[in-house]
Amino acid sequence: MRMSSVEEHRSGAPESVACYVITVSDTRTEDTDTGGPLIQKLLEAAGYTVIGRTIVKDDYDDIRELIYQNSVNPGIEAVLLTGGTGISPRDTTYEAVASLLDKSLPGFGEIFRLLSFQEDIGSAAMLSRAIAGTIGSTAVFSMPGSTGAIRLAMDxxxxxxxxxxxREIYKRS
Known part of the structure; x- marks a missing residue:
């Protein structure tokens, strides 16, 4: 039986991915952050490696610099962010991520909002600005800060x- 092209691509994918986790919050501390540890736990349970995890204030320049520094680190293949994706004046994660992307993955945000709408968020799902894409050879995923949203996006x-x-990022032409 012939595999589908998606199955073929998945079969040629790396066994693990080295990830860095960023929580964007003006109020969370190491003791009160629930999002970053949840992402780390889910990644590790799925066989991924977490290289590090940090919290950054919701400041455009600080977020952008942290994403950039991790994207150029050869030991980090994916950066996952949580928080700062809403529409309040302090929410700047979307803008910071979008300003750095070489290629965007609009389907991530679109499908995330659809799933949120279908699950229990309803029309408020349109307020989420989840975003993903690539910076060079680094994958970047930015999701809302609630643990429910994190579980949905991750799972x-x-x-x-x-x-x-x-696999697609590393594919040679």
């Missing part, structure tokens, strides 16, 4: 496809 979108994403 339904990121964990099943991260290896495949990396």
């Amino acid at each position: 339904r979108l990121i964990l099943p496809e991260l290896r495949h994403v990396m």
Whole structure:
């Protein structure tokens, strides 16, 4: 029986991906951050490696610099962010991520909002500005800060496809 092209791509994907986790928050501390540790736990349970995790204030320049520094680190293949994706004046994660992307993955945000709408968020799902893409050979995923949103994004979108994403990034023409 012949494999589908998606199955073929997944079968040629790397076994693990080295990830860095960023929580964007003006109020969270190491003791009160629930999002970053949840992402780390889900990544590690799925066989991914977490190289580091940090919290950054919701400041455009600080977020952008942290993403950039991790994207040029050869030991980091994916950066996952949580928080700062809403529409309040302090929410600047979307702008920071978008300003750095070489290629965007609009389907990530589109499908995340659809799943959120279908699950229990309803029309408020349109307020989410989840975003993903690539910076050079680094995958970047930015999701809202609630643990429900993190579980949805991780379980339904990121964990099943991260290896495949990396295979595509590393594919030589």
